Amino acid sequence: MRLKEIKLAGFKSFVDPTHIPIPGQIVGVVGPNGCGKSNVIDAVRWVLGESSARHLRGETMQDVIFNGAGERKPGNRASVELMFDNSLSKVSGEWASYAEISIKRVLEREGASEYYINGIHVRRRDVADLFLGTGVGARAYGIIEQGMISQIIEAKPEELRVFLEEAAGVSKYRERRRETELRIGDTRDNLQRVTDIREELEKQLEHLQAQAEVAAKYKELQEALNNAHQLLWLVRKSEAVAQRARLNRELERATVEVDAELARLREAERRGEELRVSFYAASDRVSAAQGEFFQAGSEVARLEQQLQFMRASRARVESQLAQARTDLEQCTAQQVQSRASREDWRSKLDEATTQLEALMARVAAESERLPQAESAFQDAQEAARELRDELARIDQQAHVQEARREHAQKLLQQLEVRAARLEQERAALVLPDDDALAGLRAELQTYEAERRDLRERLERNDAELPRLEQHAREAQQSAEATASRITALDARRSALEALQARLARGEHMKSWLERHALEGHKRLWQGMRIEQGWEDALEAVLEERLNAVAVERLEAGQSWWHESPPAKFAIYSAENGSSLADAQPWQGLHPLVAFVTCLDGSVATVLGEWLQGVYVADSAAAALELRHHAPPGHTLVTREGHVFTRHSVSFHAPDSELHGVLSRQREIDQIGEQIAAEAVVLGDRRRGAEEREEALAQLRNRIASLRFEIDSTQERTHALELEILRVSEQADRSTQRGAQIATELGEIATQIEQESEQNAIALAGLERLREERHDLDARLREADDGFRRCEQALAEQRRALQTVEREAQAASFSQRTCVQRIEDLDAALQVLDEQHGRLSKSEQELEVDLSRFDETSLAAELQTALAVRAEREDALAKVRDDQQGLESELRTAEQQRLESEQRVDPLRNRIGELRLKEQEARLTEEQFERQLAEAGADEDALRNQLERGVRSSHLNTEIARLGEEIAALGAVNLAALEELNVARERKVYLDAQSADLEQALETLETAIRRIDRETRELLGKTFEEVNRHFGEMFPSLFGGGTARLALTGEEILDAGIQVIAQPPGKRNSSIHLLSGGEKALTALSLIFSMFQLNPAPFCLLDEVDAPLDDSNTIRFCNLLKKMAAETQFMFISHNKLTMEIAEQLVGVTMQELGVSRVVAVDIDEALKLTEKQAA
Structure with missing residues (x-):
């Protein structure tokens, strides 16, 4: 590098x-x-x-x-x-x-x-x-900088070891070891933190375990209490259901009895009416018999009979009148009794209504007091919350004030130190020398004139440089663009050739071809070309034969017939025969071979055979029309590759790996032509670029020469400028720094005063906030007491409202019962009033009939009627007997009716009471059913818990006991169970993390040991090599003498390196006794010795x-x-x-x-x- x-x-x-x-x-x-x-x-x-x-x-x-x-x-x-x-x-x-x-x-x-x-x-x-x-x-x-030579030779042994490590190439090991040690330290710190957290978590787990046990006990008792409540509600609901069922059964029986009694009453009334009609009819028959009796006698007899009839009728009417009066008295007595009972029930209704109104008023009053209690509760709660917020705000303000006070004190200390340092600096300032500065500036002006002239000449050349650089750059870019196009075309050609080569190799046929010595033989598609657009047509006709292999003679491959290839495969003989030009058009259609160009005769021979009778059609429609005229063995093919015979059509699709082999080959040829053309262009452009580069180099040489002259002229200018700058800057710095120091000292004094004031303000604010917090603590305790009182008052108010609501429901039931009973009595009175009217009318009619008989006027004629009466006396007696019998039956029926009415009233009262009790039982059932639903209780599971004979009194006792046990638990942290689970999960995570950290620590320590071992071996070898090179290099630089390196300790990883050097003719005991030049050569010997080992x-x-x-x-x-x-x-x-x-x-x-x-x-x-x- x-x-x-x-x-x-x-x-x-x-x-x-x-x-x-x-x-x-x-x-x-x-x-x-x-x-x-x-x-x-x-x-x-x-x-x-x-x-x-x-x-x-x-x-x-x-x-x-x-x-x-x-x-x-x-x-x-x-x-x-x-x-x-x-x-x-x-x-x-x-x-x-x-x-x-x-x-x-x-x-x-x-x-x-x-x-x-x-x-x-x-x-x-x-x-x-x-x-x-x-x-x-x-x-x-x-990198050896000024003074570093003497530092190297006089360096401590530990410092020299660094150079040896670099020469040994173990600095990367050192870096890895340092990183590993840092990671070990971090891992140990993390492990210690995890251990501390685990210990603290174990304490927390013990505390949470105790709280969780209390919480679990509380939950267990609470669940038992809730279960007992639910069982009690279920028992009471069951009792209410049972009572309601029993009352319904009794109500049904009473209703049946009332209905039966009413049926008997209606039957008695109907029988009485029938007997009364029969009685009236019998009376009419008696009158008729008496009339016949009078008509049968003489006028005297008639008169006697009339007198007798009058007496008998009078007696009958008097008897009927007495009976009617008796019935009327009984009906009046029943009316009085019913009205008295109605008045009694109305009194009860008034009492129930009054009681209900009073209770509803109490409900309204209690309901009105409930929002007040709730409002008071919310106000007390809000007041306590506001006080807590205020307390938090005061604590925050106190923290801020404390931070401000600490900041002010720290800043005061810093300001005092800074002021002292500035005073020392101001005392050490040096005064400027104006005369020396003026002389330097005069000398500088002389050199500036010469420098400007040279710069003008340089600028003219610099102005020409961008144009030539642009031309050279454009020429180079043009050449590079052409080269890039050639590279892209060559890459495209290489990719296509690789694809064609892979197709020619036939990977799936490779082993078969190798066994039969056909590997590497030329394929059919490699020996021909086809016009553009007819590739698919030729591929569709030849199919797998397109990849056929050429052999000298077909008879030479006797082994082919014993082992067939693993896929469709064709082999053709490379024998020259007829050419492709022999094929003639048919029906104006060109043969397919007319579009093929063969590169050797063998390909032309086999293609002439395989494409014989194959003609191209411009479209599928044309092929469909001409297929009927095609002689046997002729085939039509379209550009798309669809093949038509006289009786069939085969559609072509690119489903073979041979698809595109012909078009790719044509593209390879075209790319070769393009590359050749581009290569000519590239040569021209590169020559143009070289010419422009040469012109640019000449201009750059002129510019470099001018710059050298400018630099030579400017050297003294720079020296003068540096000196002027140094003197000016020193003067400016002294003046500015003096003013700056004065300004800074004034600012520091102001800041000290401000920070002292801020410190005092912070102290006063802290004191004020402490007082406010003390007052707020007292107010918060009072607010908490008020909040608890309001909470208790709200609970009592809610209980009072529930009690009054239950009493109002009972009063409402009683009122509805009274209304029902009054309605029943009104119906009975209506029946009695109708009956009393009928009896009063009958009494009036009988009194009218009785007033018609005048016994005095007929007394004289009585004797005459006696004879007639004697004759009809028997008949009249019989009729009278029938009438008396009917009258007796009528009285019996009326007596039965009265007895039935007397039996119906108690039954109706019983039904009203049963309905009231049934409604009360139904409300009780609904109440406990609602409580069970609100509690989300499973009634089937609760029924399975109930024992036979369990009563609500036993459950009430159990509820009281559970409530006492819960109260005995005191304050309970209900979140302890969840916190315990979270803590346990965290404990498991921390245990796993601790194990991972311990494993990582062990891995890192193993890595440290491996690094130390490798470093020790490499350092040992390097030390020996460097020592040897140093011993050889030192004499070559000094012309003699000896030098070697020595370790200051036995462990090479920690030992320093000591240089022992003795120039020729010297026996110095220490390297420090050498001269400056000797030290420099010794240091260079050492450095270059390391270079020989690790250049x-x-x-x-x-x-x-x-x-x-x-x-x-x-x-x-x-x-x-x-x-x-x-x-x-x-x-x-x-x-x-x-x-x-x-x-x-x-x-x-x-x-x-x-x-x-x-x-x-x-x-x-x-x-x-x-x-x-x-x-």
Whole structure:
């Protein structure tokens, strides 16, 4: 891997984008002191990951960004990019496939530092890993800066071991070991944290276990209590159901009895009416008999009979009237009794209504008080919550005030320290020298005039450069575009040829072809071409024969007949016969062979045979029409490959691997022609590009010459500018810094006063917040007490409302019962009123009939009627007997009716009571059923728990006992069970994590041991090799003497390395007794010994030859030229002897004060130019 180019922009004094090409193996960087040569070394070190500003000769990392100079403003960004040639793939890993590798680092003024590899954003570690074990790195032996030679030779043994590790290539092992140790530390820390968490979790588990047991007991008791409640509700519901069933049965029986009694009553009433009608009829018959009795006698007899009849009728009417009056009295008594009963029920109704209204009023009152209790409860709850929020706010404010106080105290300390430091700095300021500055500026103006003239000439050439570069670029791009087209066409041709070759090989037929010595024989399609558009037609006709193999004679393959091929396959004889031109058109259609071009005679022979009689049709319709006229053996085929015979059609589809073989072959031929044409164009364009490149190179040489002259003229200008800048900046810095210090001290005093005030305010605020918190704690306790009282009052109010609602329901049932009973009595009274009306009417009619009889007027005629009466007396007596019998039956029926009515009333009362009890039982059932539903109880499961004979009193006792046990548990953490499960799951997870961490720790420790073993072996071998090379290299540089390396300990992993060197003729006991030059040569011997073992891709040397004399410098240069075969060297030097070995010199100048520029000179090209000029 070679370093091709260094690109700098905004890095230290390289403010403008600067490219430093490094084409050779030995490149020298030269220039006057202070021009920025060492900044190139710093740039390489910086881009390779250097993170210490001290090693980059700065105070902070932002010092690498251009800080301004003259009229230039400070930069905001610094970037350095290294371009490497990796065409030999020396880099391992994911970047090995890149022929060119770019490493870039960018730093913003705000502090953001970014690394890129080939334009991809990476970490600093990725850049370091890229060079691990190569000797290249921010602190590796591949970069030797000023003063580092003496540091290496005088370094501590432990520091020298780092160079040995880099030479051994174990720095990557060290990095892996360091990462592994960090991971072990992290793993141990994680394991310790997990162990601490597990111990704390075990304590928490014990506490949660106790709480969980109480919670489980509470849940068990609560479940038992709920179960007991549900059992009690089920028992009471069952009792209510049973009572309701019993009451329904009794109600049914009472209803049946009432219905039966009412039926008997209606029957008695009907019988009484029938007997009454019969009685009236009998009375009519008696009257008729008496009339006949009177008519049968004489007038005297008539009168006697009439008198007798009058007496009898009077007696009958009086008897009927007495009976009617008796019935009327009984009916009146029943009416009085019913009305009294109705009044009694109405009184009960009034009482029930009054009670219901009172209870409803109580319900309304209790309902009105409930929202008040709920509102009071919510207000108390909200008040407590507001107080807690206020308490949290005060705690937060107290925390803020405490943080402010601590911040103010810390800031006060910082301000005091800063003020003291500023006072010390102000005392150390240096006053400016105005006279020296004026002299330097006058001298600078003289050089500026000369520099402007050179710049004008350079600008004219620079203006011409972009045009020539554009022309050269366009010519190169045109040539590259043509080359790309050729490459694409060649790739396409290669792909098609590979596909054709694979088809020719016949993978599925390969073994059969090899066994029969047919492998590699030419296929039929390779020996012919067909016009475009007829490929499908030929493929459809030939099918598998298209891939047929040519043999000399068919008789030579006797083994073919004993072992058939595994697929359809054709073989043809390569014998010359008739040509394709022999076929003639038919019916205006051309034969298919007319479109085929054969490349040899054997193909023409077999195609003439296989395509004989095959003609092409323009369309399927034309083929369908002509097929009827086709002679036997003739075939028609279309462009699409559809084949027509006289009696059939075969449709073609690209279902064979041979499909497209002919079109691909034609495309291969066409691509070959295109490539040949493009190659001619490419040659012309490349010649044009070379001509333009030559013109561009000449212009660049002129520009380089002008720039060299400008740089030479500007060298003194830069020196003067630097001196002026230094003096000006020193004066400005002293003045500005003095004013700045005064301003800062004033600001610090103000800030100290402000922060002191803030500290006092924070203390006062803390005290005030503590008092407020104390008051809030008291108010919160009062609010909590009020909240508990409101909660208890709300519960009592809800219980009172439920009690009143139950009483109101009972009163409502009683009211409905009274209404029902009154309605029944009203119906009975209506019947009695109707009956009383009938009896009163009958009494009035009988009284009218009785008033018609006048016994005094008929007394005289009575004697006359006696004779007639005697004759009809028997008949009249009989009629009267019938009437009396009917009258007796009528009285009996009426008595039965009254008795039935007396029996119906108690039954109706019983039915009303039963209905009331049934409704109460139904409401009780609904109440407990609703409670069971709200509790989500499974009644079937509850019934299975019930024992025979279990009563509600036993369950009430059990509920009271369970309630006492729950109360005895005290405060219960119901979430403990869930928290315990979560904690147990976390414990299992932590146990698994601990086991994983222990296993990972063991794995990492095993890796550490393996790394140590491998590192120990590699370091041991490397130490021996480096020691041997060092012993050989030292005498070659010194011209004699001895040198060796020694370990300071027995364990090579921890032991340091001590350098023991004795130049020729010296017996020094310590390396520190050597001179500066001897130390430099010793250090170089050691470094180059490491290079021989593990050559770095490139090596940067910063004035390492400064302490060497000419003879030692020559030895040093010879060694560099020898090692340049494997390592690329870039050195900074003021020694002419060292400059002479450089293949390319890079000049660094500073024509513009504080701004470095680069001028590159190829030594070989310069010598050739000099020789031409001399000739």
